[in-house]
Amino acid sequence: MRECLSIHIGQAGIQIGDACWELYCLEHGIQPDGVVLDSHQNQLENAKTEHTNASFDTFFREIRAGKHVPRALFVDLEPTVIDGIRTGERRSLFHPEQLLSRKEDAASNYARGRYSVGSEVIDLVLERTRKLAKQCGELQGFLIFRSFGGGTGSGFTSLLMERLTGEYSKKTKLEFSVYPAPRVSTAVVEPYNSVLTIHSTTEHADCTFMVDNEAVYDICHHRLGVERPSYASINRLMVQAVSSITAPLRFEGPLNVDLIEFQTNLVPYPRIHFPITTFAPIVSADKAYHERFSVSDITTACFESSNQLVKCDPRLGKYMACCLLYRGDVVPREANAAIAAMKARQSVQFVDWCPTGFKVGFNNRPPTVMPGGDLAKAHQALCMLSNTTAIVEAWARLDHKFDLMYAKRAFLHWYIREGMEEAEFLEAREDLAALERDYEEAGQSF
Amino acid sequence: MSDTLTLDVIGRRVEVNGEHATVRFAGVVPPVAGPWLGVEWDNPERGKHDGSHEGTVYFKCRHPTGGSFIRPKKVNFGIDFLTAVKNRYVLEDELEEDGKEQIVTIGNKPVETIGFDSIMKQQSENKLKFPSGSAPLTGTFSALKVLVLNRTGITWAEVLRCAAECPGLEELYLESNEIFISERPTDVLQTIKLLDLSSNQLIDENQLFLIAHLPRLEQLILSDIGISSIHFPDAGIGCKTSMFPSLRYLVVNDNQISQWSFFNELDKLPSLRALSCLRNPLTKDDKDTQTTRQLIIAKIGQLKTLNKCEILPEERWGAELDYRRAFGNEWKKAGGHQDLDKNRLSEEFLMAHPRYQFLCLKYGAPEDGELKRQPLMLKNQLLTLKIKYPHQLDQKVLEKQLPGSMTIQKVKGLLSRLLKVPVSDLLLSYESPEKPGREIELENDLKSLQFYSVENGDCLLVRW
Numbered sequence: 078m079r080e081c082l083s084i085h086i087g088q089a090g091i092q093i094g095d096a097c098w099e100l101y102c103l104e105h106g107i108q109p110d111g112v113v114l115d116s117h118q119n120q121l122e123n124a125k126t127e128h129t130n131a132s133f134d135t136f137f138r139e140i141r142a143g144k145h146v147p148r149a150l151f152v153d154l155e156p157t158v159i160d161g162i163r164t165g166e167r168r169s170l171f172h173p174e175q176l177l178s179r180k181e182d183a184a185s186n187y188a189r190g191r192y193s194v195g196s197e198v199i200d201l202v203l204e205r206t207r208k209l210a211k212q213c214g215e216l217q218g219f220l221i222f223r224s225f226g227g228g229t230g231s232g233f234t235s236l237l238m239e240r241l242t243g244e245y246s247k248k249t250k251l252e253f254s255v256y257p258a259p260r261v262s263t264a265v266v267e268p269y270n271s272v273l274t275i276h277s278t279t280e281h282a283d284c285t286f287m288v289d290n291e292a293v294y295d296i297c298h299h300r301l302g303v304e305r306p307s308y309a310s311i312n313r314l315m316v317q318a319v320s321s322i323t324a325p326l327r328f329e330g331p332l333n334v335d336l337i338e339f340q341t342n343l344v345p346y347p348r349i350h351f352p353i354t355t356f357a358p359i360v361s362a363d364k365a366y367h368e369r370f371s372v373s374d375i376t377t378a379c380f381e382s383s384n385q386l387v388k389c390d391p392r393l394g395k396y397m398a399c400c401l402l403y404r405g406d407v408v409p410r411e412a413n414a415a416i417a418a419m420k421a422r423q424s425v426q427f428v429d430w431c432p433t434g435f436k437v438g439f440n441n442r443p444p445t446v447m448p449g450g451d452l453a454k455a456h457q458a459l460c461m462l463s464n465t466t467a468i469v470e471a472w473a474r475l476d477h478k479f480d481l482m483y484a485k486r487a488f489l490h491w492y493i494r495e496g497m498e499e500a501e502f503l504e505a506r507e508d509l510a511a512l513e514r515d516y517e518e519a520g521q522s523f
Numbered sequence: 524m525s526d527t528l529t530l531d532v533i534g535r536r537v538e539v540n541g542e543h544a545t546v547r548f549a550g551v552v553p554p555v556a557g558p559w560l561g562v563e564w565d566n567p568e569r570g571k572h573d574g575s576h577e578g579t580v581y582f583k584c585r586h587p588t589g590g591s592f593i594r595p596k597k598v599n600f601g602i603d604f605l606t607a608v609k610n611r612y613v614l615e616d617e618l619e620e621d622g623k624e625q626i627v628t629i630g631n632k633p634v635e636t637i638g639f640d641s642i643m644k645q646q647s648e649n650k651l652k653f654p655s656g657s658a659p660l661t662g663t664f665s666a667l668k669v670l671v672l673n674r675t676g677i678t679w680a681e682v683l684r685c686a687a688e689c690p691g692l693e694e695l696y697l698e699s700n701e702i703f704i705s706e707r708p709t710d711v712l713q714t715i716k717l718l719d720l721s722s723n724q725l726i727d728e729n730q731l732f733l734i735a736h737l738p739r740l741e742q743l744i745l746s747d748i749g750i751s752s753i754h755f756p757d758a759g760i761g762c763k764t765s766m767f768p769s770l771r772y773l774v775v776n777d778n779q780i781s782q783w784s785f786f787n788e789l790d791k792l793p794s795l796r797a798l799s800c801l802r803n804p805l806t807k808d809d810k811d812t813q814t815t816r817q818l819i820i821a822k823i824g825q826l827k828t829l830n831k832c833e834i835l836p837e838e839r840w841g842a843e844l845d846y847r848r849a850f851g852n853e854w855k856k857a858g859g860h861q862d863l864d865k866n867r868l869s870e871e872f873l874m875a876h877p878r879y880q881f882l883c884l885k886y887g888a889p890e891d892g893e894l895k896r897q898p899l900m901l902k903n904q905l906l907t908l909k910i911k912y913p914h915q916l917d918q919k920v921l922e923k924q925l926p927g928s929m930t931i932q933k934v935k936g937l938l939s940r941l942l943k944v945p946v947s948d949l950l951l952s953y954e955s956p957e958k959p960g961r962e963i964e965l966e967n968d969l970k971s972l973q974f975y976s977v978e979n980g981d982c983l984l985v986r987w
Contacts, residue, residue, distance in 0.1 A: 301831070302776065302799060302801055302830065302831055303830065303831040303832060304801070304812075304816070304829070304830035304831065304832050305832045306832075307832065307833070309833075310831070363721075363744055363746060363774045363776065363799060364721070364746075365696070365719070366671045366673055366696045366698070366719070367673060367698050367699075367721065367722075451831055
């Protein structure tokens with residue numbers, strides 16, 4: 078069994094995690110208390126006997142007949158968000174030991190998350206992780222959910238990633254990170270936290286899938302008819318992408334792609350591991366079935382920036398690799414035709430050194446929509462992960478904001494007083510400048 | 524498609540270069556030789572004429588430019604469902620002609636293509652051919668839950684015939700079919716939970732009464748049908764209608780709603796919990812979206828979600844209070860009274876604000892003080908106060924205008940300069956003409972007049 082452990086850190090990570098497990102339960106027919114419905118039980122039996130490879134054993138652990146527990150860990154330095162889960166709909170789904178919280182939070186401060194407050198809780202977290210890992214037959218890797226801008230999400234994650242590399246060096250670590258949106262900010266010191274965490278986590282993460290709130294907010298507002306999207310709407314959309322990425326591990330498919338395969342095909346150089354996520358079709362539930370989306374329609378849509386979950390213009394860069402994950406009723410013949418059509422387009426430019434830029438995966442299960450959600454059910458869907466040099470725009474933006482604040486040493490004392498030194502800031506900033514240069518170099522012709 | 528035309532071609536749905544049409548005529552059109560098809564386009568402006576050519580009427584169209592004559596070869600009749608399934612899923616080299624039976628696997632569910640004994644989840648639209656006669660479909664789709672018939676040109680009568688074959692149908696999508704609801708479904712469609720009638724411009728509010736008694740209908744999508752008003756005649760002001768008993772979610776985006784009375788009527792729906800009404804003339808005004816949202820929330824009491832955003836209790840509380848205050852003056856003019864027993868509200872007011880009475884019961888009738896809304900100029904914020912000296916009867920009563928934010932200390936300072944009495948000797952209190960005999964002490968020097976609720980017309984009493 079190739080199990081995956083999900084670790085959700087900080088408010089963003091936990092709230093996305095909540096939506097994520099809600100969706101997984103819906104997809105697998107597991108009720109909010111972890112018990113499987115009878116009709117699905119038979120399906121499970123069939124699935125297990127017929128295909129030992131693909132089952133949801135990768136994400137859930139069966140502790141007794143019919144009762145399943147997610148292989149997940151929720152960590153936060155303050156209790157309110159986790160208390161929401163402890164008292165919410167899925168409180169009986171998780172074992173209490175999987176929900177870890179402390180009393181004093183990181184207060185949007187990387188230094189607190191990493192050094193002072195984080196260091197008190199890291200040992201407990203690692204112990205729980207070990208316990209969960211022991212319950213796995215053959216752990217494949219970790220999925221880390223966090224934000225770049227928050228204190229716990231940035232600081233504590235850096236600490237955790239370092240220690241995980243130490244203990245589980247051979248295991249893959251994939252991140253789902255919420256990147257600070259260009260125009261919508263949740264914390265003033267976001268740039269500091271983001272730069273510091275990217276610097277310390279880059280060498281430990283194998284691949285980081287980025288989403289940003291503003292892009293998803295725009296999609297919800299303009300395409301899904303949500304007047305004022307709340308975090309709940311935004312998270313529900315994000316987890317559809319997460320589900321598509323992990324679907325190959327949970328369901329059968331004619332051409333499944335697992336975690337290692339992703340990396341091999343998406344990451345050309347170790348540091349260039351920040352693909353952007355795109356999803357299609359995005360249709361409001363009120364307009365379900367009004368338009369017929371063929372496979373070529375959804376493939377074309379994925380190359381449009383309005384379907385991206387990160388604000389970034391891919392036409393300003395070149396694609397280095399693309400991973401297309403088709404879900405549902407998609408026939409390989411149609412997919413190949415659609416991809417051939419995209420390759421012929423002018424607007425889709427690949428770097429010179431990557432002639433066959435596409436990796437395709439097929440999964441039979443169409444995406445499940447949450448009841449009462451904003452997204453319409455689609456019988457064919459596509460999630461595209463593309464590694465494009467255009468993401469350097471995101472780094473440049475972040476660095477610029479960092480520079481503006483750092484030039485005046487604004488807000489710096491909050492970090493210094495928790496034991497950090499200015500040297501670390503400079504080091505981090507240098508690292509990000511080097512990352513920008515790496516991307517530019519990758520995009521250059523021979 | 525071959526050149527041979529048979530009469531059964533009339534009424535069939537066709538497609539030419541992405542535009543859909545219905546065949547109305549097949550035959551020869553002199554003086555040009557060869558077979559022609561007369562079609563009526565879905566898009567009424569696509570055609571060249573209304574079915575007549577050089578004086579002879581070959582077929583009739585609803586619209587003067589709705590028809591065209593086309594060569595049969597250029598027209599795509601579409602393919603029936605079975606062929607479509609075969610073309611898609613069965614690869615050329617795997618085709619096995621096994622006598623009469625063929626099993627095609629869609630996903631994990633084997634679909635037997637003989638006798639339509641299939642468990643289908645969705646029929647692909649616009650390739651669906653309908654028997655124009657009254658012949659029923661062979662076999663029943665007993666497990667069919669979702670039926671998508673968007674853009675097929677189907678009529679309501681055909682829908683009902685179809686629904687008769689699908690006893691367990693839960694979701695029915697009929698977008699863009701120019702449907703005119705002609706009869707009430709009596710034995711069919713009783714299990715239906717979702718009905719999508721978007722973009723059927725011929726539907727009006729009276730036709731909606733014909734589908735108002737579907738017992739399980741929970742979601743009704745009426746986007747882009749041109750509706751501007753709705754009325755439930757069986758319920759009076761403030762009562763609930765018996766129509767649409769289970770309707771929880773109504774979508775009326777992209778319509779012509781421009782009157783608030785629409786929302787007043789929606790309040791009569793007993794189960795309505797969610798509403799989407801974007802892009803209507805009333806709600807289009809960008810600068811006022813916040814007010815519009817608040818008004819809709821206040822007008823429909825049991826609404827929990829508006830335009831896909833949850834209405835939190837605080838939002839409802841705020842919206843209802845604002846509504847109560849905003850229309851307070853009108854209420855008074857229409858005969859409203861603080862003492863609710865003495866209320867005699869005009870019919871007009873009750874029609875326009877059916878929930879107002881209920882809001883008064885919930886939050887209390889609006890008080891005069893709340894209703895006065897004067898522009899925010901300094902002179903309007905000054906309190907005109909009388910100053911009396913109870914111990915010095917010979918002193919004249921003064922009138923002064925003081926800002927409400929003035930602290931007692933400063934008031935004392937002013938009076939001290941006026942009366943030539945040291946500040947520390949002054950004792951202030953006030954009384955209000957509304958509550959005679961009751962004197963309130965102004966003891967804390969650091970607090971303001973506003974803190975003690977001193978209002979316009981009150982009387983300051985100074986002693987030393």
